[in-house]
Amino acid sequence: MEPGRRRFARHVDELESVQRARLARWLSAAARSPEGQRRGVRADWSWEEFARQQPVTTYADYATALSAQRQQRQALLIDSPVMRYQPTSGSTSAVKWIPYTRLFLDELDQVITAWVGDLYRQFPNQGHGTHYWSLSWIPTALRGQTAGDINDDMKMLSWGKRLLAYLTQAAPQEIALAETSEDSLFATAAWLAADRSLGFMSVWSPTFGIGLLEQMGAWRAELAEVLQRGDWGARAPRMTSVPCPRAPHAARLLAGWDGVPNGRFFQALWPELAVLSAWDTAAAAPWARRLQGLLPHAAFQGKGLWATEGVVTFPFEGRYPLAYLSHVYEFEDAHDGRVLAPWQLRTGQEVIPLLTTGSGFARYRMSDVLRVEAPLGQVPCFTFLGRNDGVDLVGEKTSAQTAQAVQDGLMLDGALPVTLLALDEARHGQPGYVLLVECDATRPRLALEHDLARQVEQALQANFHYKLARELGQLQPAACVALPHMRAIYLEQCRERGMIEGNIKIEPLRHWTGPAPAVLRDALDGCVLSAA
Known part of the structure; x- marks a missing residue:
């Protein structure tokens, strides 16, 4: 990995020539x-001609061609063999299938080797143990559509590097083949609990990591x-x-544990754990602190901006530079x-970001907003500000x-925000916004709510349009x-909405169509609304 770094x-x-x-x-x-x-x-277009001739796109622009490509088992979007299809889902979108071509995997390999090389340089102790790289399993109901594909982070590496990585994997990739998502999670917990040599743990969403540790207590x-x-x-x-x-030592630790997740127990279970990696920006920040x-x-170590469709930034020397050796940005x-070149x-x-990638996507518009920071050489670095997905109920x-x-401006007094939920039918069939909060079980709920x-x-x-909608009774x-x-x-x-296990993020804003979920409906009926 050092040559990649x-x-x-x-x-x-x-930057420009690359x-x-x-x-x-x-x-x-x-x-x-x-x-x-x-x-x-x-093939002979210049950068400027490409920008003039090709429109900005979204997944919808490729849906028909991708459907034909999957059915015909041909590479229609770009001249590179399709190695597999990676399922993903957005905040409100249905499952999308992203083609991972040989060219696209080579683009990902460029950034992964640079990241891991820098990781070993910053945290040499983690190199002595095994690694856990999260698997993002698809929902149980969709497993028949994957043709045996495993949604494995290691598949983003080249074959040779993947073989080396599998030799140090704490959990085998076959856990994704369990019959249900719950069984896959149980198998993950078992393999991790059995591994005293775990040195590095990488999960995308911190809530996934927290849930895994909590489930170990329940199980x-x-x-x-x-x-x-x-x-x-x-x-x-x-x-x-x-x-x-089989791990009798871990069995003894688990049998003597009261099930309450705490640092002392996990240090006894994984004494060699040197590095934990997860999202830690925007809405994920309080959950990342809890996981830490x-x-x-x-x-x-926090993550950069990665999506199934491509990578934009990654952690390198304590910053988050553009992965300029990978895609076209x-x-x-x-x-x-205005649309600008990275330089x-x-x-x-x-x-x-707009990404042009080896999957065949051209000028593919992401739903993320970044702030440009001081460059590394000529390469811009970024801070993730949040997604650009908006809600417009009325x-x-x-x-x-x-x-x-x-x-960010709430006085939470120890509670943790989960999301601001925009509901088409919040109460009595009318739309509205509901803040979902996790609180201590002993805390009086009504006063907090x-x-x-x-x-x-x-x-x-403070938003003019929201204020007007409220005044109009909308x-x-x-x-x-x-x-x-x-x-x-x-x-x-x-x-239940078909989102991908392991990819589900804590987002600041979510729009759920239709009536409020039953599990929230009773609570909403009994909660106190704010003053108009």
């Missing part, structure tokens, strides 16, 4: 493909039996492809809509950034529902 560092003063070369490679492959020819892509008795015997017991019929670990609190003996100014960015700008135009600012609803309503009314006043296990309720609702 050196290669990234060596070319940081050649990016133009990446575009030339992409144009050559796209121009040879059926879809590229249909769109009129030419401690069953895990102890499984690890003592070395077989899956009653789960065995659903684990036919999954090997079972459960594993305080490990150093922490452009940036839309979040305020005036045209200026510190302080707020921008939205014309109020609430943005994710607004929702994040509302939550009333106070937070008041704060949210006051903050939202929206119910903001409400708050605070429950001890709100995060688990929220994640379960996301799963």
Whole structure:
């Protein structure tokens, strides 16, 4: 991995030439493909001509071609073999299938080797143990659509590096083949509990990491039996492809644990854990702090901006530079809509990335807003500000950034915000916003809910369009529902909407269509609405 780190560092003063070369490679492959020819892509286009000829796109622009590509088992979007399809889902969107071509995997390999090389350089102790790289399992109901594909982070590496990585993996990739998502999670907990040599843990969402540790507590008795015997017991019929670990030492620790997640227990379980990696920006920040609190003996590293469709930034030398050796990047100014090349960015700008990748996507618009920071050489660095997905129930135009600012300004007194939920039918069939909060089980709920609803309503009314909608009676006043296990309720609702296990993020703003979920309806009926 060290050569990848050196290669990234060596070319940081050649941003424009590297990016133009990446575009030339992409144009050559796209121009040879059926879809590229249909769109009129030419291999001899300059950067400027490409920007003039090709429109900004979203997934919807590729949905028909991707459906045909999957059915025909041909590479229609770009001249590069499709190795597999990676399922993903957004905050409100249905499952999307992203083609991982050989060219796209090579682009990801560039950034992963640079990141891991820098990781070893910063935290050499983690190199002595095993690694856990999270698997993002698809929902149980969709497993038949994957043709046996495993949604494995290690598949983003080249074959040789993947083989080396698998030799140090704490959990085998076969756990994704368990019959249900719950069984996959149980197998993950068993393999991790069995591994005293765990040195590095990488999860995308901190809530996934927290949930995994909490489930270990809930399953401690069953895990102890499984690890003592070395077989899956009653789960065995659903684990036919999954090997079972045996670890009497871990069984003894689990059997003596009261099930309450705490740093002392996890340090005894994983004494060699050196590094923990997870999202820690925007809405994920308070949950990342909670996860760190459960594993305080490990150093922490945040993630960059990764999506199934591509990577924008990654942690490198304590900063988050553009992964300029990977895809072709452009940036839309979040305020005036101008599209700029990466070498045209200026510190302080707020921008939205456009990616042109080896999957065949051209000028693919992401839903994330970044602030440009001081460059590394010529390569811009960024701070993630939040998603650009907005909600417009009745014309109020609430943005994710607004929702994040509302939550950042709340006096929470120990409670943790989960999301600001925009509901088509919040109460009595009328739309409105509901803050979901996780609180301590001993805390009086009504007073907390009333106070937070008041704060949210006051903050939202600073938005002219929201205030007008409230005055016109189009929206119910903001409400708050605070429950001890709100995060688990929220994640379960996301799963029921087909979102991908492990990819589900804590977002500042979510829009759920239709009536309020039944699990929230009773709480909403009994909660106190804010003053109008």
